[in-house]
Amino acid sequence: MSQHAISPRIARAPGRVNLIGDHTDYTGGLVFPMAVDRWTDIRFTPHDRVELTSADETDPVSLPLQIDDPTVVSPTWGKYVAGVVSEMKPLRGITGTISTTIPIGGGMSSSHALEVAVALALGFAGTAVELAQLTQRAENLASGVPTGIMDQFVIAAGVAGHALLMDCGALTITPVPLPDGIDVVVQFIAHRTLVGSAYADRVAECAAAEREIGPLRNASATDTEAIVDAVVRRRAAHVVAENQRVLDFAQAMRGRDLRDAGRLMLASHVSLRDLYETSTPAMDSAVEHLASLPGVYGARMTGGGFGGCVVALADAGTLTDGWVVHAVDGAHIIEPD
Ligand code: GLA
Numbered sequence: 001m002s003q004h005a006i007s008p009r010i011a012r013a014p015g016r017v018n019l020i021g022d023h024t025d026y027t028g029g030l031v032f033p034m035a036v037d038r039w040t041d042i043r044f045t046p047h048d049r050v051e052l053t054s055a056d057e058t059d060p061v062s063l064p065l066q067i068d069d070p071t072v073v074s075p076t077w078g079k080y081v082a083g084v085v086s087e088m089k090p091l092r093g094i095t096g097t098i099s100t101t102i103p104i105g106g107g108m109s110s111s112h113a114l115e116v117a118v119a120l121a122l123g124f125a126g127t128a129v130e131l132a133q134l135t136q137r138a139e140n141l142a143s144g145v146p147t148g149i150m151d152q153f154v155i156a157a158g159v160a161g162h163a164l165l166m167d168c169g170a171l172t173i174t175p176v177p178l179p180d181g182i183d184v185v186v187q188f189i190a191h192r193t194l195v196g197s198a199y200a201d202r203v204a205e206c207a208a209a210e211r212e213i214g215p216l217r218n219a220s221a222t223d224t225e226a227i228v229d230a231v232v233r234r235r236a237a238h239v240v241a242e243n244q245r246v247l248d249f250a251q252a253m254r255g256r257d258l259r260d261a262g263r264l265m266l267a268s269h270v271s272l273r274d275l276y277e278t279s280t281p282a283m284d285s286a287v288e289h290l291a292s293l294p295g296v297y298g299a300r301m302t303g304g305g306f307g308g309c310v311v312a313l314a315d316a317g318t319l320t321d322g323w324v325v326h327a328v329d330g331a332h333i334i335e336p337d
Helices: 076-088 110-121 128-143 150-157 199-213 221-225 230-254 258-274 281-292
Strands: 009-018 033-047 050-054 061-063 093-100 162-167 172-177 182-190 296-302 308-315 323-325 332-334
Touching: 009 110, 009 150, 009 308, 033 050, 033 110, 033 150, 033 182, 033 323, 050 076, 061 076, 076 110, 076 128, 093 110, 110 128, 110 150, 110 332, 128 150, 150 162, 162 230, 172 230, 182 281, 199 221, 199 230, 221 230, 230 258, 258 281, 258 296, 258 308, 281 296, 281 308
Parallel strands: 050 093
Antiparallel strands: 009 033, 009 332, 033 093, 033 162, 050 061, 162 172, 182 308, 182 323, 296 308
């Protein structure tokens, strides 16, 4: 086949920011993320292998279509590509170039966007839920971290102008329009990776809680008080309260009750800081500062924590320090002109 005759297509996957509901997805809980206007693009043509270069990486990735163990692939970013290839077992490969406006390792889901874009470029043809499930397995395999499905699901299923009330147990989404006149602002705090972080410990602590009191999704605050181990009890208390905060936040957004939405964001941050212990002093002071500014309704750490980003909800135009992000549609293929 002559490659020169084929115009490249673009597989485009957005980053994400989560407005509320963190560390709830891996117990089938509720989250409220949006896909945002920062993207990873793969400009590709068909090929018999998977050959990719990235504007942000020194070394290219070159892989066969048959991958047994993605964890031994180098360079490191190639593991995420290999994870998708090994889960998808594509019939054809691609050759292409990657560029991104998502900060890499910055807590806005750069690796998940890469995985979703790779799957689309390799010809994935299923539902958004199936795309999310496949790329979640790829991520877990490649990174060794048992992350949940929120990020890949919102990247696959984002709806412009809306955040998604997402049920990570039933795998359903309800788009909720973002109120007019409001900015969602993301501030980058620190690079981080969940590999080697306490993320996996938190997943294990939730599993321990569930062995004692059953699914956290169905548990009440009173149920969590019966948990014997004090650390596990605190983790479970966060998850149960955070699920309720997501529902209350969605209600506040629908009713344009921004004060209540902001109050819930701050309560979520305090819970992630004190009960779940996934915040950092730098994230705490950023949130405290943001919350003290006029026109800001609320702020919180967002995503996995241990670094990454904080997010704030503010009157449009009030915050100039950070990125104003807009909710966009999920990942898709852009055909050549
Ligand atoms: C990371 C994971 C998600 C989710 C968040 C915390 O972003 O990839 O699955 O667990 O942390 O809410």
